[in-house]
Amino acid sequence: MLKKRFEGDEWKLRPQFEAAEQLYNKWREIFVLVESYCETLQDSEEYDHAEKNKELIWQNLFIVAPKIIGAAGADTYTLKMENASIVRNNCREMMEQIRFTAIVGAGEEKYAEAIEQEVEIFRELFRNWVSTFIKDDHEDEWGLFI
Numbered sequence: 439m440l441k442k443r444f445e446g447d448e449w450k451l452r453p454q455f456e457a458a459e460q461l462y463n464k465w466r467e468i469f470v471l472v473e474s475y476c477e478t479l480q481d482s483e484e485y486d487h488a489e490k491n492k493e494l495i496w497q498n499l500f501i502v503a504p505k506i507i508g509a510a511g512a513d514t515y516t517l518k519m520e521n522a523s524i525v526r527n528n529c530r531e532m533m534e535q536i537r538f539t540a541i542v543g544a545g546e547e548k549y550a551e552a553i554e555q556e557v558e559i560f561r562e563l564f565r566n567w568v569s570t571f572i573k574d575d576h577e578d579e580w581g582l583f584i
Contacts, residue, residue, distance in 0.1 A: 457567040458510040464560045465502050471556060472499050475536065475549050482543035491539045498532035501525075514576040519583040522568050529564075533557055 476495055479488040502525050509521035533554060540550035578584055 454567075454570040454572075455510060457563070457570045458506055461560070461563045461567045462503060462506045462510075464556070464563050465506065468553065468556050468560060469499060469503070471549075471553050472532070472536070475545060475553060478546065478549070479539055479544050485542040485544055488539065488544040491535050491544060495532055495535045495539075498528040498535070501528045515571055515574045516576055516578040516583045518571045519568075522564070522571075525564065529557060529560065 472495060476492045476499075479492050481488045505521040505524045505528075509518045509525075512518045512521060536545065536550045536553055539545035540547045
């Protein structure tokens with residue numbers, strides 16, 4: 439999905455694409471785990487909103503991969519960081535929903551913990567990926583990524 443030929447000075451971007459590919463592949467693994475977790479969510483005696491939580495988890499789950507790919511294809515540091523921030527935010531929100539569903543009894547704690555362990559691995563890959571971004575002279579008109 440993230441394959442690219444490196445010609446001329448493009449070889450300098452190789453570490454970025456390799457890190458993005460590792461991150462993307464780890465997300466694909468997490469996607470399957472979260473998908474399975476969502477299929478097991480059900481209302482409990484104390485909590486009857488599992489379907490809403492499932493929808494929120496799905497929303498976060500589906501945003502991450504396109505943003506990794508979007509950042510990999512972005513030409514500016516600002517766009518890469520914007521996409522990376524969206525990835526981070528959606529991972530955090532997804533894990534909050536997963537932990538919550540486990541706490542209220544809509545999902546199983548052991549599966550939530552397994553997902554959390556995989557997200558920790560993803561976080562380390564994410565940190566490595568972001569460290570490959572090269573700052574440029576493009577001005578962030580909003581002043582966020584300067």
